[in-house]
Amino acid sequence: MNIDTSLIDWSRAQFAMTAIYHWLFVPLTLGLGVIQAIMETIYYKTGKDFWKKTAQFWMKVFGINFAIGVATGLILEFEFGTNWSNYSWFVGDIFGAPLAIEGILAFFMEATFVAVMYFGWGKVSKGFHLASTWLTVGGATISAVWILVANSWMQYPTGMTFNPDTVRSEMTDFWAVALSPVAVNKFFHTAVSSWILGSAFVMGISCWFLLKKRNKEFALASIKVSSIFGLVASLLTLWTGDGSAYQVAQKQPMKLAAMEGLYQGKKDAGLVGFGVLNPAKTAYNDGQNPFLFKVELPGMLSFLAERNLHDFVPGIQDLSDGYTAADGTQMPSTAEKIEKGKAAIHALAEYRLAKKANDTAKMQAARSQLEANFPYFGYGYLKSPADAIPPIGITFYAFHVMVILGCAFILLFIISAVVSHKRTFDNKRWLQKVCLWAIPFAYIAGQAGWMVTEFGRQPWTIEGLLPTSAAVSDLSAGNVRLTFFLFLILFAILLVAEIRIMVKTIQKGPDTLVVQQ
Numbered sequence: 011m012n013i014d015t016s017l018i019d020w021s022r023a024q025f026a027m028t029a030i031y032h033w034l035f036v037p038l039t040l041g042l043g044v045i046q047a048i049m050e051t052i053y054y055k056t057g058k059d060f061w062k063k064t065a066q067f068w069m070k071v072f073g074i075n076f077a078i079g080v081a082t083g084l085i086l087e088f089e090f091g092t093n094w095s096n097y098s099w100f101v102g103d104i105f106g107a108p109l110a111i112e113g114i115l116a117f118f119m120e121a122t123f124v125a126v127m128y129f130g131w132g133k134v135s136k137g138f139h140l141a142s143t144w145l146t147v148g149g150a151t152i153s154a155v156w157i158l159v160a161n162s163w164m165q166y167p168t169g170m171t172f173n174p175d176t177v178r179s180e181m182t183d184f185w186a187v188a189l190s191p192v193a194v195n196k197f198f199h200t201a202v203s204s205w206i207l208g209s210a211f212v213m214g215i216s217c218w219f220l221l222k223k224r225n226k227e228f229a230l231a232s233i234k235v236s237s238i239f240g241l242v243a244s245l246l247t248l249w250t251g252d253g254s255a256y257q258v259a260q261k262q263p264m265k266l267a268a269m270e271g272l273y274q275g276k277k278d279a280g281l282v283g284f285g286v287l288n289p290a291k292t293a294y295n296d297g298q299n300p301f302l303f304k305v306e307l308p309g310m311l312s313f314l315a316e317r318n319l320h321d322f323v324p325g326i327q328d329l330s331d332g333y334t335a336a337d338g339t340q341m342p343s344t345a346e347k348i349e350k351g352k353a354a355i356h357a358l359a360e361y362r363l364a365k366k367a368n369d370t371a372k373m374q375a376a377r378s379q380l381e382a383n384f385p386y387f388g389y390g391y392l393k394s395p396a397d398a399i400p401p402i403g404i405t406f407y408a409f410h411v412m413v414i415l416g417c418a419f420i421l422l423f424i425i426s427a428v429v430s431h432k433r434t435f436d437n438k439r440w441l442q443k444v445c446l447w448a449i450p451f452a453y454i455a456g457q458a459g460w461m462v463t464e465f466g467r468q469p470w471t472i473e474g475l476l477p478t479s480a481a482v483s484d485l486s487a488g489n490v491r492l493t494f495f496l497f498l499i500l501f502a503i504l505l506v507a508e509i510r511i512m513v514k515t516i517q518k519g520p521d522t523l524v525v526q527q
Contacts, residue, residue: 035079041208097481112156120149162193209240259315265466280306344395351390354383
């Protein structure tokens, strides 16, 4: 199969750019949405006009972010058809189902109740308005559910069978797809980590008001709500992150090995707390030390991967060359998987030729061969075992940046919650500045998490079944390159416009909002 590598690179770059840009808006939508709903709930319970004005201010900021997020999400979904048509053909029957549900259920739910949330003040009862706010947030969260179900299926394909007559994967068990352990963990981890960003955003903006000596009561009340909510979210993120890492260890061991820079498998494997990779190491079997230095937590990688401090965790070399699992199962090498994959691809071609010739016996024999080797179908497109190894450096560093920042946010929310409870936050200018500068780091942590997810599963669009090289559309690299720069310019303009509108809204402050009766 002749593949234009520049087409693959530009297609990946365009999709990555769109996804990164889209993810600037999604976590703030999910996190800020819950916080504004909490504030309106307080208004509903207390009847205090102060909380109504506070909720309305954050709703206005939410709305600016929400609008851009919807637009970029639509572009992202269209790119599956334009840039990745082979992927869409191969798994469209499965991947399209959660996206269709997201569009039919969540999108219309958001569109309906967001109008009531913004324009229903004084026109509907307080209870119905509060319900509309929560339903808007719920719609955004449900939208995330189905997007993450689709993404999780790419990481762990299940509930499907391959139909050689149509050369398509077809869903056989919807609930296996929707409720796979990978999907469940990914949703909770993504949702609660988005709450961290929302909390950090509210705290940071509120601290800006304190630094400017403006809207003190509003700022302190917002900090109190967001610091407590952020602390709960950060602790839940720690728990769900552990669950997600366990699923990676069980379903995508090569990704886990890349996340930890683990080349040689070992028992009592330590979890790297901090380390610097050796740039001289260019191959998994070149004998070079993987690290210039590292600090490990003894046994914790074994515990994370197998729930036992002493169990064996396979490394990149083990997974590439084959190894014996703890239960005595001999795990095949990547070279063996490539041969099985080629056998599956050959069997599919033989099946289609036999079908055209109406040779039932050859069809049955080819189908049996295909089914026996289909779990390694995608490996048949790889040229060498090295192709199955994800980029180690970016996966390792992104993972550790995410973890380190996650721990830092736990500490920040604890300090902020305690200081806020003592009502001394307005006297702590150093803490106000830290909270303000925490906003970009919350975005960095979220982007790093998705870099681990997507870089760590390379070279696959669908784990083990379809590599990136076989998923692209039959386009010219020049066309994709042109649209890449067109999207880059468009996204830059939208981002500048969005930031300017948001900054102006924040600078006006809550006092400029008219409280509708």
